[in-house]
Amino acid sequence: MEPKRELFKGSSNSLLLCLLEQQSMYGYQIVKELEVRSQGYFKFKEGTLYPALHRLEKSGLISSQWQLVPNGRQRRYYYITAKGQTKLAMERTQWLDFFTAVTLVLQPQKSRI
Amino acid sequence: MLPDLTQYLENIRSDARLGYSDDTGVMSELEAHIEDKLQELTEAGLTEEEAVRTCLSQMGNTRSIARQIYEAYSQGTWKQAILASMPHFLFGLLFALNWWQYPGWLSIVLVLIIATTAYGWYHGKPAWVFSWLGYSMLPVVVVGLMLLYLPRGWSLLALPIYFPLALWWLIHVIIMTTKRDWLFSSLMLLPVPIVIGWFLAISPSGKFTEDSLERIYYFAPWIGLSFMALALTISVFIRLRQRWLRVGLLAASGLATLSLIVYYATGRLNSLAFLGPVMVEWGVLLFPLLLERRFRNSRIRSLRRGNTHGTSIIPTA
Numbered sequence A: 001m002e003p004k005r006e007l008f009k010g011s012s013n014s015l016l017l018c019l020l021e022q023q024s025m026y027g028y029q030i031v032k033e034l035e036v037r038s039q040g041y042f043k044f045k046e047g048t049l050y051p052a053l054h055r056l057e058k059s060g061l062i063s064s065q066w067q068l069v070p071n072g073r074q075r076r077y078y079y080i081t082a083k084g085q086t087k088l089a090m091e092r093t094q095w096l097d098f099f100t101a102v103t104l105v106l107q108p109q110k111s112r113i
Numbered sequence B: 001m002l003p004d005l006t007q008y009l010e011n012i013r014s015d016a017r018l019g020y021s022d023d024t025g026v027m028s029e030l031e032a033h034i035e036d037k038l039q040e041l042t043e044a045g046l047t048e049e050e051a052v053r054t055c056l057s058q059m060g061n062t063r064s065i066a067r068q069i070y071e072a073y074s075q076g077t078w079k080q081a082i083l084a085s086m087p088h089f090l091f092g093l094l095f096a097l098n099w100w101q102y103p104g105w106l107s108i109v110l111v112l113i114i115a116t117t118a119y120g121w122y123h124g125k126p127a128w129v130f131s132w133l134g135y136s137m138l139p140v141v142v143v144g145l146m147l148l149y150l151p152r153g154w155s156l157l158a159l160p161i162y163f164p165l166a167l168w169w170l171i172h173v174i175i176m177t178t179k180r181d182w183l184f185s186s187l188m189l190l191p192v193p194i195v196i197g198w199f200l201a202i203s204p205s206g207k208f209t210e211d212s213l214e215r216i217y218y219f220a221p222w223i224g225l226s227f228m229a230l231a232l233t234i235s236v237f238i239r240l241r242q243r244w245l246r247v248g249l250l251a252a253s254g255l256a257t258l259s260l261i262v263y264y265a266t267g268r269l270n271s272l273a274f275l276g277p278v279m280v281e282w283g284v285l286l287f288p289l290l291l292e293r294r295f296r297n298s299r300i301r302s303l304r305r306g307n308t309h310g311t312s313i314i315p316t317a
Helices: A001-024 A029-039 A046-058 A083-105 A107-113 B003-016 B020-043 B046-059 B061-073 B076-097 B103-121 B129-136 B139-146 B152-180 B182-189 B191-202 B210-239 B243-266 B272-306
Strands: A062-068 A074-080
Touching: A001 A029, A001 A046, A001 A062, A001 A083, A029 A046, A029 A074, A046 A062, A046 B020, A046 B046, A046 B061, A046 B182, A074 A083, A074 B020, A083 A107, A107 B272, B003 B020, B003 B046, B003 B061, B003 B152, B003 B191, B003 B272, B020 B046, B046 B061, B061 B243, B076 B103, B076 B129, B103 B139, B129 B139, B129 B152, B129 B182, B129 B191, B139 B272, B152 B182, B152 B210, B152 B272, B191 B210, B191 B243, B191 B272, B210 B243, B243 B272
Parallel strands: none
Antiparallel strands: A062 A074
């Protein structure tokens, strides 16, 4: 079992919702943005991004729309919905609580400072 | 698009088994991603061949992507689950309430089945339509059986025309359904071994006599129960996401229902009468699978032969 992969699987929905909260994006843009913002930490098989996006869309957390971009290509842009924003707020709180608790255990000295 | 990429996308498309409306969007999106990736890699100085190799390795395994896409789209709503189980439920109700002997009820159910099938077939063939489709074939079989009871001269005249036509239609429907997804063909044909099982139970000699009619009265609640069980199976099938669970469910439920039929008809399970319907059930599960493999191989061969013009196989959204 790869811990990094498992951790990513558990947090991928929150990461995608968080990225889309700031601006609507298409698939390739999401991959690049995630790579830049995580400083290359999050690298995954890019084809698996789309099933994850479609699952979120089926759950009503995001919506999508095809748009024609200046180079003549079609892009499917994803947007976060109100339901998605509520879910993200909830998951963000859970993650921060979890992160604080893990830090308290792993680095007790640091957390006391 | 290059042959390797076309083949890559075709593998995802055939394993993801999406309906036409979803297929177009999903495949266009993947194709757009690959185009962006290739552009980035070639601008970074890679040759076309290197760019394709790198792109495909970073995109990931086709089976894994297709499986995840399938699971994202496969689960039907509760409304669809109820709709898909409805024909089995209605058929079960006909026997459970002994309505099968009233032509009025039979006609209502028949018209409902044909109308719903036609509606679903011409509205994107959603998953729920395939259980209705199986029952819409029933009148074709019943007319064929009635032709056998015509006076000899008429029977000889009608059979050579009717049977080839009915068989052609049946095979045509199975092929069309298998092209969508072999599992839907199995779903559609699932009642066949059960109908054969009950037919053998009520007419052990293979001929429908007055005794058979009495036996229908006797077995009617159990016939109803077996179709109600089928209705439950289908609603669970529609709600499941994982393909292997769906296959397992159809196999297990078919076997359990056949065991119930043979046990109530003969009082034991170690009989030849059990073996026949079980073989039919395996045929119902395996024949569409083999048929789909055949279609898939011929599609891959034709792609290899014909895709040298650099054109895209994916329709634009």
